[in-house]
Amino acid sequence: MVTNVLVRLRKRSSIAAGAALLGCFMVQAALAADCPGNPNALGTSRTLVVDPREHPRIGTMQYPETLPLADHEVVLTFDDGPLPKYSNQILAILASQCVKATFFAIGSQARANPEGVRKLIAAGHTVGTHSQNHPLTMNKMPIDKARQEIDDGIASTLAALNGDKSKLAPFFRIPGLMRAAAVEDYLASHGIQVWSADFPADDWRHISPQRVYDLAIQRIEAMGRGILLLHDIQPRTVAALPRILSELKARGYRIVHVVPATPDRPATPTQPQQWYLRPPTETVAISRWPAIPNFVFTATKTLPAPAFSDTDWLDAEILDHAQRAHVVPLSRTQWPQPQLAQTASLSTLPIAAASVFRIPEARRLTLLAARPRRPATQAWSARQAKHPRQAVHQAPGAARGKGALPAQHANAPAQQGNPIDLANLRKRSPRAEATATVKRVAD
Ligand SMILES: [Zn+2]
Numbered sequence: 001m002v003t004n005v006l007v008r009l010r011k012r013s014s015i016a017a018g019a020a021l022l023g024c025f026m027v028q029a030a031l032a033a034d035c036p037g038n039p040n041a042l043g044t045s046r047t048l049v050v051d052p053r054e055h056p057r058i059g060t061m062q063y064p065e066t067l068p069l070a071d072h073e074v075v076l077t078f079d080d081g082p083l084p085k086y087s088n089q090i091l092a093i094l095a096s097q098c099v100k101a102t103f104f105a106i107g108s109q110a111r112a113n114p115e116g117v118r119k120l121i122a123a124g125h126t127v128g129t130h131s132q133n134h135p136l137t138m139n140k141m142p143i144d145k146a147r148q149e150i151d152d153g154i155a156s157t158l159a160a161l162n163g164d165k166s167k168l169a170p171f172f173r174i175p176g177l178m179r180a181a182a183v184e185d186y187l188a189s190h191g192i193q194v195w196s197a198d199f200p201a202d203d204w205r206h207i208s209p210q211r212v213y214d215l216a217i218q219r220i221e222a223m224g225r226g227i228l229l230l231h232d233i234q235p236r237t238v239a240a241l242p243r244i245l246s247e248l249k250a251r252g253y254r255i256v257h258v259v260p261a262t263p264d265r266p267a268t269p270t271q272p273q274q275w276y277l278r279p280p281t282e283t284v285a286i287s288r289w290p291a292i293p294n295f296v297f298t299a300t301k302t303l304p305a306p307a308f309s310d311t312d313w314l315d316a317e318i319l320d321h322a323q324r325a326h327v328v329p330l331s332r333t334q335w336p337q338p339q340l341a342q343t344a345s346l347s348t349l350p351i352a353a354a355s356v357f358r359i360p361e362a363r364r365l366t367l368l369a370a371r372p373r374r375p376a377t378q379a380w381s382a383r384q385a386k387h388p389r390q391a392v393h394q395a396p397g398a399a400r401g402k403g404a405l406p407a408q409h410a411n412a413p414a415q416q417g418n419p420i421d422l423a424n425l426r427k428r429s430p431r432a433e434a435t436a437t438v439k440r441v442a443d
Contacts, residue, residue: 035098042097042245045073045254051267052170052193052260059196059227060277062179066198068274069225073256074248076101077197078232079130079173082109082116090232090241091123097245100257101125103232104173104195107132107156114160121167126259128171128195129153139178146183150192169260171195193260198226198277201240209239216244220253223277 035041048067057063067075076094078101081087094101103120105127110117120127132152135141141149150172161167170192174183177196184194199219203212216228230237248255261267 038096038098040249042099042249042253042255044098044100044257047100047257047259048075049259049261049265049268050193053188053191054267055193055275056188057184057194057196058275059194060198060223061200062177062196063194065275066226066277067256067258068268068270069256071224072251072253073225074220074253075227075256075258076230077104077173077195077227078102078230078237079104080106080109080134081232082113082120083233084113084116086235086238087113087116087232088119089238091119093238093241093245094125095123097249099245099255101255102128102169102171102195102258104128104130104171105153105157106130106134107153108134110153110157110160117157117160121161124257126169126171126257127157127161127167128169128173129157130173131175132156134175136176136178138174138176138183139180143182143186146180147186150183150187166262171260195227197229198223200229201237201244203231203234203237203240207236209236212236212240213243213247216240217247217251220248221251226277 035043048069050067055065058066060066069075076099078087078090081090081103082105103125105117105120107129117127129150130153131138131149133149135149138146138149154168158165158168170190172187172192173195174180179194179196187194199216199222201212201216201219207215216230220226220228230241259265
């Protein structure tokens, strides 16, 4: 039975995987056919419309949410342009693969190269902004200054587009990803979406194009989908990009183009969990410690005393005994407060004085006497206890003439009124008595 189920599941999995693979090939074939001049182009598989107000911060490098991409879907982003020398090459590479991307322009670059901004729009890419001067201190600069950087960057880029706001996406990437809550709040209040990323390729570092390629592919493969952060002002990026795109195609990846929602272009319907790279699943058990309940009585210093009616004491005798004990009335009883030991804070304890271990002679004899040695032990009677000296002389050992105990030993138990095995004591040497005393104390 179980085997049949497993076989059926395997068949279903195979069918599903086959269908997904077939769909992937169909999409790739369609994309290649849609890219004139390059039948092997990577292409752009779909356009994703997002509403910045619904998801103001994206990119798992810094935020819980990221774009709602399917497995093997990648969004390409380029920062810091436009810089004609390299940005134009990036545009050409993307065009050859019919790939659409998102560019985050720096305001000062847009002022210097407005034509470069217009080229991005003309090629069908999405253009967001990246501040005016690319300060790497937006995480600690005064918010007024950060606002100025944001506003000026938008104004400069808009100026390159002749003020056409419909051509500028409300997307913003904080320079150096130096995020700050005040900056994010300001952007969100203006309906601007903060874009972090899911993986960079470190192309701003002094590394080789090969290294940029390796990092890009490795990090994409590690996450399976997400936003790739690149820069269109770096020669190593220009050198690495063709190989990155061809490798993505070879590995079955698809490029997604992201555009902002408008009144005429509603957001692509998504489920909330799609905005998480690894959404929590209900099929996997997650152990969580239970929350400690906030009991009302934890704030009180005393607890209510129980009444007899709360107990199951049905025995009238027990009840009567307790009432006759005249202890503290139960109605006034309070639970004892914990007392902190004064020695708790000490690292050492005081050495006990030798006198602590000294046993008074009377007690020492009592201990010895209390140890039963033989069944024939003769205990003192109440009358004998009143006359210890006489009792000693009447003890069995004494009667046999084997010597008597010193008077001091004989007197002690009499003062305590305890029965004494005199016969046993008389047989002990002083050394044996000392040993027995120590042993008794140790017990
Ligand atoms: Zn940048």
